[in-house]
Amino acid sequence: MTTPLSHPTVTQKDVAKLARVSQAAVSRWTSGRGYVAADVRERIEKAVSELGYAPHPLAQGLSSGQSDIVAIVMANITNPWYPVVLERITQALQALQLQVLLFNATPPQSVDDVVPDVLRYRVRGAIITTAALSSTAAQQFVERGIPVVLFNRTTRTGGVHSVSCDNTDGGRTAADTLIKSGARHVAFLGGSSESSTSTDRLRGFTQQLHEWDRTLVATVEGEFTYEWGFQAIQKLMEAHPEIDGIFCADDEIASGAMDALRYNMGKRIPEDIRILGFDDHPIAAKAAYQLTTIRQPVEDMIQQSIDLLLHGEIAKPSTQLLKGQLIVRGSV
């Protein structure tokens, strides 16, 4: 029995001919929509496996207007938290027979820059894990009926869903944790001041500090990188040597701060100074850091995102806020 496994492009027409049915019947079979009698189905299935037929998703999309491609717009792939996000998302999507088209929006490129491209592809939906997109860009999606989910970002922009950790609540937890561990003079080492992620965390932190009748000694904002955390902490400590507790907007910043503190300034953690991060990314668990942090519920966030993408109503944008979880290690 010869197996002509993979000749160049076998189409529905080929299957139809071999099975002696119409091409439309084959289409009904592949799509699962419409009726196909038992004997016809058998002949089709036989032909399909004989020819090694596989539907062409791009052609399917063209005629149905329904793509099975989901766009993911990312900027901070280098920040170790995002790879885990990306990995989980692609896995979840692949399990649903959806494919991931990846768009990079690293600094020279902004989210708005790549929007035209993702639009051109008539994607099924878009997950955006980077700075909030402009309202005009958002509108482009809405007009075309393409669902958008902002991941790890909140927004007031109309028409787009958003899923993120309850950063304000996390900020409060951070304050409690730091104070209870004995910190008396605390500061905040933020990420970008334009990201809701950073500002929300700061807000909750400040609020809760207030509850304890403590005030924030200092706040510095920059970017979500190791390097920035490393530099910023030094200036911060010069200006405010009394600081003995620091809440960092994410674990990357925290790891930079810890390294500067330990290896450049000879501080002990947590004896001299307590450090708290956010995310719980892979590095936080390493023995060299043992960073106490607030873990984002990645799995749930992804599940929600995909749910909204597939079943959410564009007309009623939803904002999901999931609680983070304090992971106690050795840095407080």
Place this chain on the structure above:
Amino acid sequence: MTTPLSHPTVTQKDVAKLARVSQAAVSRWTSGRGYVAADVRERIEKAVSELGYAPHPLAQGLSSGQSDIVAIVMANITNPWYPVVLERITQALQALQLQVLLFNATPPQSVDDVVPDVLRYRVRGAIITTAALSSTAAQQFVERGIPVVLFNRTTRTGGVHSVSCDNTDGGRTAADTLIKSGARHVAFLGGSSESSTSTDRLRGFTQQLHEWDRTLVATVEGEFTYEWGFQAIQKLMEAHPEIDGIFCADDEIASGAMDALRYNMGKRIPEDIRILGFDDHPIAAKAAYQLTTIRQPVEDMIQQSIDLLLHGEIAKPSTQLLKGQLIVRGSV
């Protein structure tokens, strides 16, 4: 002046009607192939900008058989070296107006599992950054004329290109570096024994050790993870307490080993024991590790990969081997 910016799906036909030319003329204009008179071109361009027309890549692909999508198959996104690879690749590809379709091949899923999917999409080419694919899978690509580049993996499989660091050479450098720094009893902490990456590094290491009249005290192989490095080093040191120099198959393993050595076994690095890694991923530069390592020439590797993808001949598979560079920090 009304700007009907983004009505649902404006096509070549719409442009043609507005410009009072044929749809074929518009097609020639967008593709740049074929002749278009000056006045016609002007009318088209005017209509295009008025309507905000953008070609539909999927339809382009359908009729031309040429896709502008490149598949990237990855497994180890969580290993910090790969995100930087992914970031660079997507940037380079996007600059060329090519889009990235990402496929995840994490353990339950193997490369061969996702091959059918990437095939279905009639992609322009595929870059595979994970375990070598089976020869039957490779053949599927060849039959369809889809160029494949194995990134960071070598192969004897026919029809696929491969770009990687000269791992054998890197292994030799590792031996030299360790020995010159005074190590007398060296061991190798490998990654997966099935990856050419790990075995090539080991081979060069062993060879060069031989040149120095030294033998390898021990070799252990497992996986390219922090956790494995952390555990493996402990067993290794129990069995061979005399070890004072270790070459790790990658920086992830090395960081795990360093942590275990320092925080579980009270060893000093590099005084008591010297550690050498491979890759030069972000963590290696952190103050907490200061890992001496062999940097892979990522930029060049990516450039070569894309070159082969776009201009390489499938009939003559090419194997590129690029030299790594020793980055001296504090761990030897």
Place this chain on the structure above:
DNA sequence: CTGTTAGCGCGTTCAC
């Protein structure tokens, strides 16, 4: 239940 017909948006002959 099935086959026929007509598109989806675009590239590509081939006459004019």
Place this chain on the structure above:
DNA sequence: GTGAACGCGCTAACAG
């Protein structure tokens, strides 16, 4: 140079 006509692989009406 240009446009009419056809086909890429598939879905979605429509009659029968």
